[in-house]
Amino acid sequence: xxxxxxxxxxxxxxxxxxxxxxxxxxxxxxxxxxxxxxxxxxxxxxxxxxxxxxxxxxxxxxxxxxxxxxxxxxxxxxxxxxxxxxxxxxxxxxxxxxxxxxxxxxxxxxxxxxxxxxxxxxxxxxxxxxxxxxxxxxxxxxxxxxxxxxxxxxxxxxxxxxxxxxxxxxxxxxxxxxxxxxxxxxxxxxxxxxxxxxxxxxxxxxxxxxxxxxxxxxxxxxxxxxxxxxxxxxxxxxxxxxxxxxxxxxxxxxxxxxxxxxxxxxxxxxxxxxxxxxxxxxxxxxxxxxxxxxxxxxxxxxxxxxxxxxxxxxxxxxxxxxxxxxxxxxxxxxxxxxxxxxxxxxxxxxxxxxxxxxxxxxxxxxxxxxxxxxxxxxxxxxxxxxxxxxxxxxxxxxxxxxxxxxxxxxxxxxxxxxxxxxxxxxxxxxxxxxxxxxxxxxxxxxxxxxxxxxxxxxxxxxxxxxxxxxxxxxxxxxxxxxxxxxxxxxxxxxxxxxxxxxxxxxxxxxxxxxxxxxxxxxxxxxxxxxxxxxxxxxxxxxxxxxxxxxxxxxxxxxxxxxxxxxxxxxxxxxxxxxxxxxxxxxxxxxxxxxxxxxxxxxxxxxxxxxxxxxxxxxxxxxxxxxxxxxxxxxxxxxxxxxxxxxxxxxxxxxxxxxxxxxxxxxxxxxxxxxxxxxxxxxxxxxxxxxxxxxxxxxxxxxxxxxxxxxxxxxxxxxxxxxxxxxxxxxxxxxxxxxxxxxxxxxxxxxxxxxxxxxxxxxxxxxxxxxxxxxxxxxxxxxxxxxxxxxxxxxxxxxxxxxxxxxxxxxxxxxxxx
Ligand code: GPU
Numbered sequence: 001x002x003x004x005x006x007x008x009x010x011x012x013x014x015x016x017x018x019x020x021x022x023x024x025x026x027x028x029x030x031x032x033x034x035x036x037x038x039x040x041x042x043x044x045x046x047x048x049x050x051x052x053x054x055x056x057x058x059x060x061x062x063x064x065x066x067x068x069x070x071x072x073x074x075x076x077x078x079x080x081x082x083x084x085x086x087x088x089x090x091x092x093x094x095x096x097x098x099x100x101x102x103x104x105x106x107x108x109x110x111x112x113x114x115x116x117x118x119x120x121x122x123x124x125x126x127x128x129x130x131x132x133x134x135x136x137x138x139x140x141x142x143x144x145x146x147x148x149x150x151x152x153x154x155x156x157x158x159x160x161x162x163x164x165x166x167x168x169x170x171x172x173x174x175x176x177x178x179x180x181x182x183x184x185x186x187x188x189x190x191x192x193x194x195x196x197x198x199x200x201x202x203x204x205x206x207x208x209x210x211x212x213x214x215x216x217x218x219x220x221x222x223x224x225x226x227x228x229x230x231x232x233x234x235x236x237x238x239x240x241x242x243x244x245x246x247x248x249x250x251x252x253x254x255x256x257x258x259x260x261x262x263x264x265x266x267x268x269x270x271x272x273x274x275x276x277x278x279x280x281x282x283x284x285x286x287x288x289x290x291x292x293x294x295x296x297x298x299x300x301x302x303x304x305x306x307x308x309x310x311x312x313x314x315x316x317x318x319x320x321x322x323x324x325x326x327x328x329x330x331x332x333x334x335x336x337x338x339x340x341x342x343x344x345x346x347x348x349x350x351x352x353x354x355x356x357x358x359x360x361x362x363x364x365x366x367x368x369x370x371x372x373x374x375x376x377x378x379x380x381x382x383x384x385x386x387x388x389x390x391x392x393x394x395x396x397x398x399x400x401x402x403x404x405x406x407x408x409x410x411x412x413x414x415x416x417x418x419x420x421x422x423x424x425x426x427x428x429x430x431x432x433x434x435x436x437x438x439x440x441x442x443x444x445x446x447x448x449x450x451x452x453x454x455x456x457x458x459x460x461x462x463x464x465x466x467x468x469x470x471x472x473x474x475x476x477x478x479x480x481x482x483x484x485x486x487x488x489x490x491x492x493x494x495x496x497x498x499x500x501x502x503x504x505x506x507x508x509x510x511x512x513x514x515x516x517x518x519x520x521x522x523x524x525x526x527x528x529x530x531x532x533x534x535x536x537x538x539x540x541x542x543x544x545x546x547x548x549x550x551x552x553x554x555x556x557x558x559x560x561x562x563x564x565x566x567x568x569x570x571x572x573x574x575x576x577x578x579x580x581x582x583x584x585x586x587x588x589x590x591x592x593x594x595x596x597x598x599x600x601x602x603x604x605x606x607x608x609x610x611x612x613x614x615x616x617x618x619x620x621x622x623x624x625x626x627x628x629x630x631x632x633x634x635x636x637x638x639x640x641x642x643x644x645x646x647x648x649x650x651x652x653x654x655x656x657x658x659x660x661x662x663x664x665x666x667x668x669x670x671x672x673x674x675x676x677x678x679x680x681x682x683x684x685x686x687x688x689x690x691x692x693x694x695x696x697x698x699x700x701x702x703x704x705x706x707x708x709x710x711x712x713x714x715x716x717x718x719x720x721x722x723x724x725x726x727x728x729x730x731x732x733x734x735x736x737x738x739x740x741x742x743x744x745x746x747x748x749x750x751x752x753x754x755x756x757x758x759x760x761x762x763x764x765x766x767x768x769x770x771x772x773x774x775x776x777x778x779x780x781x782x783x784x785x786x787x788x789x790x791x792x793x794x795x796x797x798x799x800x801x802x803x804x805x806x807x808x809x810x811x812x813x814x815x816x817x
Contacts, residue, residue: 009051009091009092009093009096011051011093011096012096013095013096013098013099013100013103014100014103015096016047016093016096016097016099016100017099017100017101017103017104019047019050020040020043020044020047020100020101020104021043021104022047023042023043023044023046023047024039024040024043027042027043027046028042028043032104032105035104035106036114037106037107037110037111037113037114038114038175040101040104040106040111040114041084041111041112041114041115041178042176042178044084044097044101044111045083045084045087045115045178045179046178048084048087048088048091048093049087049178049179049219051091051093052087052091052219052221052228055221055226055227055228056219056228056230059142059227059228059229059816060230062142062816062817063142063816064300064301066142066816066817067315068141068142068813068814068815068816068817069314069315069316069317069318069811069812069813070141070142070143070144070316070317070318070813071136071141071142071143071144071317071318071319071320071806071811071813072143072144072146072293072297072317072318072319072320073129073132073133073136073143073144073145073146073319073320073322074146074147074289074290074293074319074320074321074322074325074326074329075125075126075129075145075146075147075322075325075326076147076148076285076286076289076322076323076325076326077120077121077122077125077126077129077147077269077322077325078120078121078126078129078130078133078145078147078231078233079119079120079121079122079123079126079127079129079130079636080118080120080130080218080231080636081117081118081130081473081635081636081637081640082112082115082117082636082637083115083179083218084111084112084115085112085477086134086221086472086473086477087179087219087221089223089472089476089477090137090138090221090222090223090224090472091221114175116172116174116175117172117635117636117637118153118172118177119153119154119170119172119269119635120147120148120149120150120153120154120233120269121153121154121269122154122269122270122271122272122273122553123273123552123553124361124552124553124660124661124662124663125273125322125323125361127636127662128322128438128467128662128799129145129147129322130470131468131469131470131473131662131799132799132802132803133145133220133229133231134220134222134223134470134472134473134799135468135470135798135799135800135802135803136220136222136229136803137220137221137222137223137225137227137228137229138222138223138224138225138227138470138472138497138800139222139225139800139803139804139807139815140222140225140226140227140815140816141803141807141813141814141815141816142229142816143220143229144229144230144231144232144293144297144317145220145229145230145231145232146232146233146234146289146292146293146296146326147231147232147233147234147289148233148234148235148266148269148285148288148289149180149216149233149234149235149266150266150267150268150269151171151173151266151267151268152169152170152171152172152267152268152269153170153172153269154170154269154271154594154635155167155168155169155170155271155594155597156168156169156170156633157594157632157633157634158632158633159606159610159630159632162607162611163606163607163608163609163610163611163614164603164606164607164610165594165595165603165606165607167271167597179218179219180216180217180218180233181216181217181218182214182215182216182217182235183214183215183216183217184214186215186296186299187212187213187214187215188212188213188215188234188291188292188295188296189210189211189212189213189239190210190211190212190213190236190287190288190291190292191205191207191209191210192207192208192209192210192211192284192287192379192380193207193208193209193378193379193381194206194207194208194209194381195381196381196382196385202339203339203382203385204339205335205339205381205382209258209261209262210239211236211237211238211239211262211265211288212236212237212238212239212262213234213235213236213237213288213289213291213292214234214235214236214237215232215233215234215235215292215296216232216233216234216235217230217231217232218230218231218232218233219231223472223496223497224496224497227816232293232296234266234288234289234292234293235266236262236263236264236265236266236267236288237262237263238258238259238260238261238262238263239262240258240259264281265281265284265285265288266285266288270282270285271594271596271597272596273553273555273596274361274362274364274367274553274555275364275366275367275596275599276366276367276368276369276370278369278370278371278372280375280379283328283371283375283376283379284379286325286326286327286328287328287332287379287380287383289326290326290328290329290332291329291332293319293326293329294319294329294332294333294336295336297313297316297317297319298310298313298336301313301316301317307341308341310337310341310343310351311347311350311351313351313355314351314354314355317355318354318355318356318357318433318811318812318813319355319356319357320357320358320359320806320810320811321356321357321358321359321428321432322359322361323359323360323361323362324358324360324368324369324424324425324428325369327358327369327424327425327427327428328380328383328424329356330352330356330390330427330428330431330432331380331383331386331387331390332383333348333351333352333355333356334348334349334352334386334390335382335383335386337351337352339382345389349393352431353431353432353433354433356428356431356432356433357432357433357434357435357436357810357811358425358428358429358432358434358435358436359435359436359437359438359465360425360435360436360437360438360446360450360451360659361438361659361660362659363442363445363446363449363450363656363657363659364557364657365450368423368424368425368450369423369424369425370421370422370423370424371421371422371424372419372420372421372422373414373420373421373422374419376422387413387414387422387427388414390413390427390430390431391412391413391414394411394413394430395408395412398411398457401457402457407453407456410453411426411453411454412426413426413427413430425451426454429451429454429458429461430454432461433461433810434461434462434463434809434810435451435454435461435462435463436462436463436464436465436809436810437464437465437659437660438465438466438467438659438660438680438681439464439466439467439659439660439661439680439681439683439684440464440466440683440684441656441678441679441680441683441701442464442659442660442680443462443463443464444464445656445701446462447459447462463809463810465802465805465806465809465810466660466681466684466796466797466802466805467660467661467662467665467681467797467799467802468662468665468796468797468798468799468800468801468802468803469662469665469666469669469797469798469799470798470799470800471495471496471499471669471798471800472496473640474640474643474666474669474670475496475669475670476496477640478639478640478641478643478644478670479521479525479643479644479670481521481524481525481644482518482521482522482525482644482670482671482791483496485517485518485521486502486505486791489504489505489508489514490502490504490505495795497800498795498800499794499795499796499797499798499800499801500795500796500798500801501795502669502791502792502793502794502795503792503793503795504792505788505791505792506788506789506792506793508788508792509785509786509788509789509792510785512781514788515781515784515785515788518671518784518787518788519780519784521671522644522645522647522671522784522787523543525644525645526541526543526547526645527543528641528644528645529541529547529641529642529644529645530542530543530645532641533629533631536631537629537631537632539629539631541588541627541629542586542588542624542627544586545585545586545587545588545625545627546585546586546587546588546647546648546777547588547590547645547646547647547648548587548588548589548590548646548647548648548650549589549590549591549592549642549643549646549648549649549650549667549672550563550589550590550591550592550593550649550650550652551590551591551592551593551634551638551639551642551643551663552592552593552661552663553593553594553595553596554593554594554595554599554602554603554605554606555599555602556601556602556756556757557653557654557657557658557757558652558653558657558658559652559653559654559757559759559762560591560593560605560609561605561747561751561759562652562759562762562763562766563589563591563650563652564605564608564609564612564628565724565727565728565759565763566727566763566766566767566770567589567612567616567626567628568612568727568730568731569723569724569726569727569767570584570626571612571615571616571619571622571626571730572723572726572727572730573723573726574621574622574626575621576726581621581622581623581625581626582625584625584626584774585774585777585778586624586625586626587625587626587627588627588628588629589626589627589628589629590629590630590631590642590646591609591628591629591630591631592630592631592634592638592639592642593606593630593634594633594634600746601746601747601750604744604746604747605747606630608731608736608744608747609628609630610630611736611737612628612736613627613628613629613630614736615735615736616628617629639663639666643663643666643667643670643672644670646667646670646672647672647673647777647783647787648672648673648674648675648773648777649663649664649667649668649672649673649674649675649676650675650676651663651664651674651675651676651677651679651680651682652675652676652677652697652698652762652766653677653679653680653757654677654679654699654704654757654758654759654762655677655678655679655698655699655700655701655703655704656679656701656704656705657679657757658679658680658682659680660680660681661679661680661681661682662681664676664680664681664682664685665681665685665794665797668685668689668790668791668793668794668797669790669791669794669797670791671784671787671788671790671791672787672790673693673694673695673773673783673786673787673790674686674694674695674790675695675697675769675770675773676694676695676696676697677696677697677698677699677700677762678696678698678700678701679701681797682694684796685794685797688793688794688796689789689790689793689794690789690793692786693786693789693790694790695769695772695773696769697762697765697766697768697769698762698765698766699758699761699762699765704758707758707761712755712758712761714751714752714753714754714755714758714759714760714761715752715753717760717761717763717764718751718752718760720764721763721764721767723763723764723767724760724763724764728748728751728752731744731747731748732744732745732748
């Protein structure tokens, strides 16, 4: 094998300019005079792909010919963000690009901005998948990302004049997608419906309809590794372009129905996050990509061998199930092995259990997917038989493992009774080799609560892998100012591959000169975001105020309500004269959040925040010292601008509800201080950066549990804290709805009578910590010292470290030799 070297490209800017010119002419057919920035973007992307091509092909060859087990990351979501800058960085072409494009007469940023962000994910889970495939490639581990190329990604969010969220379709493929390569020759047939019959004592599935799965391949270049992996996203197409039979019998519209039905499968990303929709189309999507991906992996490793020895399959590749969305892949692999390759049940089971591992991303019971047996039986009759048999085998196994019948009954994969369902998390836990949570606290709670029965009987399956984020995108690309300063401080840029090196920055927190440089970088990032926000949203932001940010999906458990109630209470203090506006540190409170289209209270919270912003921002009594802004359509691009500009990061979920969080890691690495509860990865961040450099408040998991047990009465807290009362009264009294007292009645009533996530109970503690934050912010040198200490101690949160943990604890493999 030849040496694999890092692709620090030796191409010159002039050569790169020629390559771009060539693509413009020979691929796109436009002259340089005719070219628009979008043309140059496509040409550049095409040129970069060619630079990566040799490494891509070699990585695939080494993977197939070598004996290093590969990883298949099965995920319904990959929230990649824009690709060009990342590909340039990893291709070693950034500087050449800047110069070449300028020489061609274009503004590099305009070329970058011509790329439409692919929003093929909802939030943290999808972005984690994107960080993980970046790290896999950067570590040189052979891997595939497998998912769906949705035609419509997460909706584009707008606000109407009442501040309500409007969802618009995200047709991200309106322009050319130069990154995705459609490979018609590597398609797969995916079958649905029909029935199972017995032929010669064998079960034979006679499907009713099928869909053609066509792979669209994206290169995943590693940073400085010389490796390029593949993200393979499936597109659904119809086999019958046009059903002639129907056409002859009836009419034109009916004749295209099968085509429409087939292509619907990859049409749209479900905008649900941490809740499950339970729709038939979603199960179709899940099976569609799981089935196509498993068949694809067999094709990759065994070619078209007539009788491949699939007992070696678990040595070739292991699959990570990113939450329960691909879990239908478990009975599918059983079916493939038995029905397509003739293995007996026990052999198939042995192969299958060695192949799959499962990551759980939630603690919310409503997020644990279940599918009605009736639905699976209709859509995938053979799979339902297999799942039933897995359940029978499991119940037998339990008989020998425990005498506790109630416990065995609780653990059923297929529930008993009238409307039985399949619990996908249980299926994955039983059939997978390993189960992991995504932060230490989360993994502990999985063992103690959510999957307790399973961890009692199968303790060895359970492990933790704390999430991470890629420093390439979220530091180097998002925050070039800080990246340069870190490189200067450390005297090397090796930290981008070994993030624990950041630790060596810690002494510099005591060096006033360095602290001032750090403060300057933060200030410049704030100005950069203010300029962006002015252009993009028309907001006027003052970079001399504290940037206090809360970005994440809008969910009751995440408690955006807590933040906005504290803002309202402060506003009420100012209005009533209890607090002089000059006694507060000036703040800009920034929200970014999408709500699931059907999530009523979440959407109402968005509306409330927008209208609080309208009132406060226009009130002369506040004099711009407290400002609330809500940039709509929060996405990866906005995150990359906003995180480096943020000074205070809000991670204020109810303890025991946020599995991990990943923006918390991005913020700490970019020098924001966190205000947060003891939840998810906050716990680990606080342990690493030190309690004195983290603003902790609120109840912990045990206190929350006790409060549920004792009976929680939110109204008591409303009565007990006059600031809280004033804030809720303002909302109820119509201050933010032009006097309409009904506008937010459902929200107010929920707070006072239910408040499931105990926002009111944590309110006073939240205010107290905000007062401390205000004081510390007055001492800028101290504040920035703490921010630097946060950066220095957050190297653990590189997704490279997460992947190394997976390699060691779950996948038992490593880099290509
Ligand atoms: N998460 Br379940 C999602 O983004 N979507 C989901 O459907 C589910 C979980 C998030 C968790 O809420 C977050 O805490 C975690 O950091 C992230 O997954 C990645 O593990």
